[in-house]
Amino acid sequence: MATFRFSFGFGLLALLLSLIFALYVPLSANGQSLPxxxxxxxxxxxxDQGIAYVLxxxxxxxxxxxxxxxIF
Known part of the structure; x- marks a missing residue:
């Protein structure tokens, strides 16, 4: 029976990829500038008209x- 072993290299790679995507996705979402x-x-x-009415x-x-x- 084969068991999957989580290695340090795979975890580091997953962490690195998640950081790259977390930093890249918000930057690419700002493609349009605000009007x-x-x-x-x-x-x-x-x-001015309001002041005139009050006066x-x-x-x-x-x-x-x-x-x-x-009284006169």
């Missing part, structure tokens, strides 16, 4: 408070 980032969707006008509401509230406090 450039898209341009920004806002050029700052929406921020107009503040002016409206101050006007209401000033006119409602004076």
């Amino acid at each position: 450039p980032a898209p341009p920004p969707t806002s050029d700052g006008t929406s921020i 107009m509401m503040l002016a409206l509230a101050l006007t209401y408070l000033i006119h409602s406090s004076s």
